[in-house]
Amino acid sequence: MAKIVPVDNGSKRDVVIKSAAAMFRDKGFAATSMRDIAEQLGVEAPSLYNHITSKKEILGEICFGVAKMFIANLKEVESSSSSVLNKIESIIRFHISMMVEEYKSVYISDHEWKHLPEPYLIDFKNQRRNYRSKLAALLQKGIDKGEVNPVNPHVAVLTILSAIGGIDNWQRSSKKIDRKTLEENMVKLLIDGLKK
Amino acid sequence: MAKIVPVDNGSKRDVVIKSAAAMFRDKGFAATSMRDIAEQLGVEAPSLYNHITSKKEILGEICFGVAKMFIANLKEVESSSSSVLNKIESIIRFHISMMVEEYKSVYISDHEWKHLPEPYLIDFKNQRRNYRSKLAALLQKGIDKGEVNPVNPHVAVLTILSAIGGIDNWQRSSKKIDRKTLEENMVKLLIDGLKK
DNA sequence: CCTACCGATCGGTAGG
DNA sequence: CCTACCGATCGGTAGG
Numbered sequence: 001m002a003k004i005v006p007v008d009n010g011s012k013r014d015v016v017i018k019s020a021a022a023m024f025r026d027k028g029f030a031a032t033s034m035r036d037i038a039e040q041l042g043v044e045a046p047s048l049y050n051h052i053t054s055k056k057e058i059l060g061e062i063c064f065g066v067a068k069m070f071i072a073n074l075k076e077v078e079s080s081s082s083s084v085l086n087k088i089e090s091i092i093r094f095h096i097s098m099m100v101e102e103y104k105s106v107y108i109s110d111h112e113w114k115h116l117p118e119p120y121l122i123d124f125k126n127q128r129r130n131y132r133s134k135l136a137a138l139l140q141k142g143i144d145k146g147e148v149n150p151v152n153p154h155v156a157v158l159t160i161l162s163a164i165g166g167i168d169n170w171q172r173s174s175k176k177i178d179r180k181t182l183e184e185n186m187v188k189l190l191i192d193g194l195k196k
Numbered sequence: 197m198a199k200i201v202p203v204d205n206g207s208k209r210d211v212v213i214k215s216a217a218a219m220f221r222d223k224g225f226a227a228t229s230m231r232d233i234a235e236q237l238g239v240e241a242p243s244l245y246n247h248i249t250s251k252k253e254i255l256g257e258i259c260f261g262v263a264k265m266f267i268a269n270l271k272e273v274e275s276s277s278s279s280v281l282n283k284i285e286s287i288i289r290f291h292i293s294m295m296v297e298e299y300k301s302v303y304i305s306d307h308e309w310k311h312l313p314e315p316y317l318i319d320f321k322n323q324r325r326n327y328r329s330k331l332a333a334l335l336q337k338g339i340d341k342g343e344v345n346p347v348n349p350h351v352a353v354l355t356i357l358s359a360i361g362g363i364d365n366w367q368r369s370s371k372k373i374d375r376k377t378l379e380e381n382m383v384k385l386l387i388d389g390l391k392k
Numbered sequence: 393c394c395t396a397c398c399g400a401t402c403g404g405t406a407g408g
Numbered sequence: 409c410c411t412a413c414c415g416a417t418c419g420g421t422a423g424g
Contacts, residue, residue, distance in 0.1 A: 030226035031311065034419060046420075047393055055419065085391060111307060115227065142390075149392045154373055155381035156390065162362020163355045170354055177350055185351035193389025194338075194352065195281060196345045230403060242404075243409050251403065 013051040016041065020058045025104040025168075029059055029112040056117050059108070063116060066109035067127050069098065074134060084142035085191075091135065092160060092190060096183050099167040107168045132157050160190055209247040212237065216254045221300040221364075225255055225308040252313050255304070259312060262305035263323050265294065270330060280338035281387075287331065288356060288386060292379050295363040303364045328353050356386055 019040050023032040034055055038045040052058055073094045077087050098106050113124050135157045142148030163186065170182060215236050219228040230251055234241040248254055269290045273283050294302050309320050331353045338344030359382065366378060 026310075028224060028226055028310070030224055033417075035417085044394065046395085046422095049420070050393075088390065114222075114224070146392060148390055149384070149388060151385055151390075152373065152377055152381040155378055156385055158362050158366055159359045159382050159385050160390075162365065163359040165362065166354050166358020169358065177348065181348055182351055185348040186355050188345070189347055189352055189355050189389070190385075191389050191391045192345060193385070193387050194284065194344055194347075194356075195387045196342060229401075231401085240410060242406095242411085245404070246409075 016048055016051045017058055017061050020055075021062050021104045021108060024059070024062070024112055025107045029055075029108070029115045056115070056120075059112065059115060060120050062105050063109045063113045063124055064120075064127075066098075066102070066105050067124065067131070070095075071127065071131060074131065078134075078138070083147060084138060084145055085147045087138060088142060088148070089187060089191060091138075092164065092187055093183065095161065095164045096167065096186060099164055100171075100179055100182070103168050103171045106165075110165050110168075132161070135161075163190065212244055212247045213254055213257050216251075217258050217300045217304060220255070220258070220308055221303045225251075225304070225311045252311070252316075255308065255311055256316050258301050259305045259309045259320055260316075260323075262294075262298070262301050263320065263327070266291075267323065267327060270327065274330075274334070279343060280334060280341055281343040283334060284338060284344070285383060285387060287334075288360065288383055289379065291357065291360045292363065292382060295360055296367075296375055296378070299364050299367045302361075306361050306364075328357070331357075359386060 016037065020032070020037045023036055023040065027036070034045045034048055038048055041048075074091065077090050077094075080087065080090075082090065113121070113128075116124055132154075136153040139148060139151075139153035139156050143150050143153065167182065167186075170177065212233065216228070216233045219232055219236065223232070229241075230244055231241045234244055237244075270287065273286050273290075276283065276286075278286065309317070309324075312320055328350075332349040335344060335347075335349035335352050339346050339349070363378065363382075366373065
């Protein structure tokens with residue numbers, strides 16, 4: 001579970017993880033059996049263990065892989081020279097992109113992390129709390145500079161991240177709204193609000 | 197599964213459902229066993245079947261019970277004489293209240309409904325889609341009247357409901373922010389946006 | 393990559 | 409409400 005590999009290097013191991021991710025997202029981690037994953041790949045369940053060591057390891061790869069990407073993006077944005085509001089918008093857009101392009105993995109890291117075994121569970125929760133704290137601090141800076149509406153930064157982080165996480169829901173639907181419309185409207189709503 | 201009873205009439209059946217809801221929310225529907233629920237109530241698993249007929253029936257009671265409350269609230273708000281923006285704010289506040297007071301059941305109806313068996317699954321998804329369509333229509337009316345920022349109404353519904361659904365996350369945390377702060381700040385953010 | 397298989401646990405029933 | 413129990417399925421191992 002410790003090893004984090006690139007998402008798409010094409011190894012059989014990654015194929016197994018990608019396939020598992022799709023099923024974990026559709027049926028949930030607990031309701032997906034190793035036999036389900038094997039069947040989708042056209043092999044028998046025991047064969048999967050040549051590539052991974054346990055079902056929970058797959059979950060760990062997915063959750064920590066997603067966390068790593070968000071943390072890396074945040075670091076990059078933090079070191080840029082934009083205004084705070086632009087930094088926040090950039091982070092929002094990155095989250096939206098991730099939810100559009102990698103929604104299966106992101107959904108799992110949003111909702112199925114609770115099935116991680118210790119000590120990975122505590123590690124994941126810490127990374128998550130730390131990430132949100134940094135976002136809240138950034139928002140606070142924006143408030144102090146007068147760029148951001150004075151609002152509780154922790155509530156703002158919760159609101160922003162949850163709103164974006166809901167794109168999973170759009171992915172499940174018939175997708176009549178295109179990606180650009182989704183992104184621009186969600187950004188506008190979060191930045192400018194409902195009221196005209 | 198068809199019968200919808202008041203949430204708190206104190207019958208043993210409701211105690212079973214409440215207890216199950218708490219565990220479904222913490223561990224997920226699939227990972228919660230009937231023996232888990234029984235143990236929490238101090239009885240043996242087979243005894244539960246004197247009050248319910250299946251594990252899936254419990255899930256149905258929770259999901260449809262929550263749906264019923266939101267639909268009833270929407271009907272009430274729709275028939276009031278407020279401005280559209282006030283109606284929307286009222287619906288937002290109702291969702292927040294539900295997420296604060298009945299977050300276990302609401303979380304399950306938000307995330308565990310996928311484990312409903314047919315024909316309940318299709319029924320639930322239809323109710324959900326219908327509810328969101330009505331909200332989108334209300335938003336469109338607000339836009340037409342010039343009360344609401346011109347924004348794609350379906351994206352707005354997704355954003356609002358998902359943001360509120362994230363309160364579950366706050367419930368899982370140490371809850372250092374009080375309920376009033378949470379509600380007022382989230383409403384402010386959704387109505388007025390991040391930008392000052 | 394497979395077959396054969398294990399112990400554990402599952403939802404639920406029978407019968408009282 | 410209980411004990412006793414069922415067939416199914418689970419994650420995973422042995423051994424090749």
